[in-house]
Amino acid sequence: MARFIRDILATLSYEPAKAPADREELSRLDQRLAHFADKGAGTGGTISIQPDECSVWDGNPRDQPGLTADSCRSLIESIASEGGNRIPVLVRLNPPGSDRPYQLLVGSRRRFAVGWLNHNGRPDLRLTALVVDLSDEEAFRLADIENRERADISELDRARSYQHAVDRFYGGVQSRMAEALNLSNSQLSRLIALAQLPQEVIDAFATRDELRVRYSELLTPLLRQAGQRGRMIAEAQLIGEQQQALARQGDRLIPPATVLARLREAAMPPSQEEARDIAIMAGGARIGRAKPSRGGGLTVDLSIAEDADLDELLARLRETIVAVRATPLL
Known part of the structure; x- marks a missing residue:
């Protein structure tokens, strides 16, 4: 098992899948996991557990509260029709004394879908899992491979996970992390810059899904100047308040292009008047x-x-x- 997982880490591409977000086509990682499970069927390669038997590892960038029945609808229907998840999740043993025996590393959506079905007419379903022995750094790289192949993880969530991981797993050295994840130093720097945007700027956008790395590339240089930064944060606060008022009234929220334009305009030096x-x-x-x-x-x-x-x-x-x-x- 350890050799199989480390072979995945060594050989899988980090390029994201090109399939549309609403299709459940297998990604490269999913294909490898499904093939392994099929090959090992009946030989003890996988185990069946209840979704509540595993806690979610805090190194995974996926926003767990963001998983809903609507966002996972096609996966729920697929698992219901197949009688379980054909693509196993990856778990590792929790330390002794933990309240749950397993820790989920990869497969948050599958865990959610089976759990939802358990509470909605299919209590017989169990979560098919592979138990692996991985370090935190290896688990992070594997989760990153899967999450890059998903379209439902925001760029901000991914950027924040990278910002946290560079200190947690790579001693604060971005070049080490970039090499491990097969990214260029500039790609990683741009992602981390997105995570470092002031919270006021993030809150100015209607949803964090609207934030893009390219916005950070435009805003970050402007935010480095003290005077400009103050004006931009003040404008961001005003936009955020307007977004909240519009949301309460059920009106259309301010689109991201307008938010970006207003923040950039706020950075311009004011006229004498x-x-x-x-x-x-x-x-x-x-x-x-x-x-x-x-x-x-x-x-x-x-x-x-x-x-x-x-x-x-x-x-x-x-x-x-x-x-x-x-x-x-x-």
Whole structure:
């Protein structure tokens, strides 16, 4: 078994599968696992366990709460029709004293699907598994091979797992990790840069699935300048609040291209007139801006959430108007 798994690590390609996300075609790793299970049928090559008998290893980048019956529908139907998962999951023994005997390394979707079926009319189904003896670093590489072949793992989830793994498994040396994963140093650097985006910028996008490495390549250089960074984070906070308000109202959310354009625009140095704008704050968040006009009037832009405290908002607005009136024109 150990030789079989290490042969997979040594020979499998890291190029992601080209099949559409909605098709359950076998990936290269799946093909190898299915072939091994078929070849070893009846010889003790695989075991049958209950899904709850294994905990999920924390080194796998897949977002476990993100697995739902809808996202796994075709897999659930396939396993139900075949009477089990033909492609085995990979588990290893948990340390003595653990509350579950096994630790799941590869096969989160299959585990979820069998567990869902157990609770929805098919309590007889068991999870077919291969027990392997792998180090954490080997387990990470194997999970990475499988996850690169899946379209339902976000680039952000993968980037965050890489950021965590470079310290956990490779002593903080990116070049060592890049070599082990068959990536170029630049590819790995771009992925880790995505994971290092400020949380305010991440929250500005409607979903984290919308974040792409190419966005990070555009935003990261701008975020390195202190002045630009402050303006971009302020704009990101405003966009995030607007996204939340739109979601509560059931309206269409701000698309990623618009979010990206607004963040890049915020990085541009303000004009002399824009520099005199005063932010309007309420509840610790920016809700708009005010600026004096040369005609003696006042321009106010507001973005008011549905559940905003109107008394506090009006009080902050009054304070801002007084401050703007006291600002001398240039």
